[in-house]
Amino acid sequence: MKYLIYIFTFLISFSAFSQSKVETSISNYEKVIKAGGHLTLFFVVSNPSSDSLTAVLDLPENWSILISKTLKVGPNHTKYSYTLSTPKTVAAGFYFPKFKVLSNNNVVMTKFFDIEISEFKKIEVLNIGQPEYVREGDTLVTEYLVQNLGNSTERLKLATSRGEVFNYSDSLLLEANSNIRVKVKQKIPATENNSWNVSADLKVFTTDSETPIYQVTSVPVYSNSSKKTDPYYRFPIQVGGSFLNFNIGGVSTIAYQYIGEGKGFLDLKEKHHIDFAVRGPNELNFPTVGSYDQYSFEYDYKNTTKVSIGDYVNRVSNLIEFSRFGRGIRFEQKISKSEFQVFYQRARFLPSQKDSYGFNYAYSLNESIKFNFNYFNKDVIKDNSIFRTNILGVSSNIKKELFSVETEVALGNSNSKWDLGLFNRFNLQFHKFNLHSEIISAGKDFHGFYTNSRLLINGISYSLNKKINIGVNSNFTRINPSLDILAFRSSPISKTNMVFASFQPNNKNSFFLNYTIQEREDRQIPSSFHYKEDFSNLSYSLNQDKVLVFSQFRYGSAQNLLAGDQLKPKQFFNSMIQPSLKISNWFWLGGYFEHQNTSKFSQDNTIKNLFYYGGSLRFNYKSFVHANFMYRNNYAPDEFFEKRSFMDGSLLFDFKKHQLSLTTGRAYVPLSMNSNQNTLFFTLKYVLKLNVPVRKNKNIGHVAGNLVGMSDGILKGGVIVQMGPYKTVTDTSGNFHFNNLKPDIYHITLNGGPNMQGIIAGIKTPLVVSVKADSTEKVTIPLLKTGGLVGKVNFQVEERNLKLADNSKLPIVLVKLTNGDESFLTQINEKNEFSFKEIKPGNWSVSAFIPGKQEQFEVVNQEKNVVIGAEKLIQESFVVKSVERKIFFSGKDFKLITKK
Secondary structure (H helix, E strand, O other): OHHHHHHHHHHHHHHHHHHHOOEEEEOOOOOEEOOOOEEEEEEEEEOOOOOOOEEEEEOOOOOEEEEEEEEEOOOOEEEEEEEEEOOOOOOOEEEOOEEEEEEOOEEEEEEEOOEEEOOOOOEEEEEEEOOOOEEOOOEEEEEEEEEEOOOOOEEEEEEOOOOEEEOOOOOEEEOOOEEEEEEEEEEOOOOOOOEEEEEEEEEEEEOOEEEEEEEEEEEEEEOOOOOOOOOEEEEEEEEEEEEEEEEEOOEEEEEEEEEEEEEEEOOOOOOEEEEEEEEEOOOOOOHHHOOOOEEEEEEEEOOOEEEEEEEEEEOOEOOOEOOEEEEEEEEEEEEOOEEEEEEEEEEOOOOOEEEEEEEEEEEEEEOOEEEEEEEEEEEEEEOOEEEEEEEEEEEEEEEOOOEEEEEEEEEEEEOOEEEEEEEEEEEEEEOOEEEEEEEEEEOOOOOOOEOOEEEEEEEEEEEOOOOEEEEEEEEEEEOOEOOOHHHOEOOOEEEEEEEEEEEOOOOOEEEEEEEEEEEEEOOOOOOOOEEEEEEEEEEEEEEOOOEEEEEEEEEEEEEEOOOOOOOOOEEEEEEEEEEEEEEEOOEEEEEEEEEEEEOOOOOOOOOEEEEEEEEEEEEEEOOOEEEEEEEEOOOOHHHOOEOEEEEEEEEEEEOOOEEEEEEEEEEEOOOOOOOOOEEEEEEEEEEEEEEEEEEEOOOOEEEEEEEEEOOOOOOOOOOEEEEOOEEEEOOOOOEEEEEEEOOEEEEEEEOOOOOOOOEEEOOOOOEEEEEOOOOEEEEEEEEEEOEEEEEEEEEEOOHHHHHHHHOOOOOOOEEEEEOOOOEEEEEOOOOOEEEEEEEOOEEEEEEEEOOOOOOOEEEEOOEEEEEEOOOOEEEEEEEEEEOOOOOOOOOOOOOOOOOO
């Protein structure tokens, strides 16, 4: 289009030149200017004839000429100068003014020229409406004003952290210098609290930035439920039973178990805490699928003294005893910076270990440095012999801002043989560098959690910027941890070296590229894999609100060492995709699809196509129905060193006092004593939730209040008063009471009634009341008849901008009413009117203002003081006028010289 205008301009100029011999030139000028900017142009008209000429400069709409001058610079040359002003609201793009030369009112020369208005972007979000408070169960509606104060059309996406944006799609177009009003709605849930704050926000995303323009507000929420006061302090307990059906090793078994669980404080001051679990009897001895009995009890006093009796998980240190489930007793005590622990335990699910005992002492030098000293003694069963082992260990844990290091050295003695264990974990974060290192070393005669083990992990990464990260990893793993059967895994030998780069262009997309050389060997008998491989890998993750996708593609060569060391490596590739789709807010569907073309798992080293697939669903309807299901047809052989589920399904009905659950699955369990390690199980469980009264709650308080009429004719009876979750109605004298209250901070509000029309509380509500034990808090709430304020905003616009008064380009005007303690905000309507009704009588300040930078308009006398009286409606008005542009002259003379 621009070039067509240039051609058209040339033709007109040529035609004019051929007829009149008049020539026009334009001096160099700034061709790109900002909206609202100024520009000076110089034209020189050559007129060889004696005809009298005049000049006219035609401008786009709302552009204006601030200064124009005509100067004779020679017998046949005239110079015209213009200083132009562009509107602040002019849209970005190219504009083509024209300079016309006239003779006897006839155009003899027309010269087009182009001016580009640069793009200016600015989106502003302003909260313009929210309730003073809401109650649980209500729908909170907050209103926002989204303004495009730039000069180009913006494509916006609106979102909120909670609830939904009302009546707007995911994407909308907002023209330059325009605005929209947006409402955000969210349902307020019911809680056990008397009051709390809920946040409501609006996020506005533009196409140019992933960081949203964000506006958030907080609104108080008050309980709306009418509950009876419970005079007892209660302890939560769950009791029930389960039916279990297991198919293990081809044999089907049925069993029943009773269930009892409880966890909570025994007192109001939360000093005494108890946690217990009872499940039995042990009719099935297959703990790998959760069918074992459990009897455990734990008492905690002020988080300083703790006693565990029965079944508990014991953790001494990383090297000595990292995690062991067994039956026994443990005592812990904290004194100032010191911690003591003594224990006795008999392991339940580790055939190579029987009873153990020991103690631990820890000392915290400060918040970032801690030392531990440990002694441990246990029975070990190895090679059909039983012997005791003694282990002494010392460890330190240092956490600083830039780095953390955890180190442990342990010395063990077994059968008169000494051996050593070493553990070290180091992390460093320095500017853009991240360094990680972990070392585990345990000798053959060291019988702690690790025996005859080596682990070395090192990695370093560097962040080129916020989106790109590169690094190198080197891992060697040959460990023999003494895992419980509950851990469901063995430990293959692994050597891995990797170079990688990650790229995350935004929060929704991420890429991971690496080149890896590794060797993996299965140590179970018979071995199911042993191979070396090197490959390139590309992974991609998509994380959107309704779609999650993880995909991976690998290509490289692998040498199957199970088939022989002399065989040459063969090419392989592996592709995998794992999508997940949000069907609704409570329903997700997922899938898994993988294809491997490789020889590393075949005994004869032939290339095979392996296909793995599966699916999943997640169903969460409201708060009482939850369902999950997962299916996989198979796994690659090198994934069977830990428990793998071929099918998992669960259905839970969770009501206030009753819970019914159904669980089923089929799983592969390594390290199982059964010849057939494929298990199928089915469990049906019912639980009754009880709140058992522990003691009579004597630590209660009361509230007595009354309403006082500050004006004549106010009826004080029949007013609904709410305090936290409790409601009552005043008597004819305005009295109300709340009894048997737990000491807490409550909030009193007046919820209306037949006599409350045109009446408000004379003090700010919600009224905060602190209820104390064994006392009555008295409150008085004055009632006032209300008044109001109405008014109008009058626009005074310059004559040249009269068109603005007839369209939507008038600015947004907000009016605020405040008395220092309370504030109200409103926007003028389409008739430029505003109103505030049911306002407390007294001295108020009313002001009008234009949000954002509106340099074209200003409010005259934008703040006024008013006195609002009872049952009176006063009027007030404001004037908004367009800002006049003024030119200031310096008083100096300047001579213009034309160089020839």
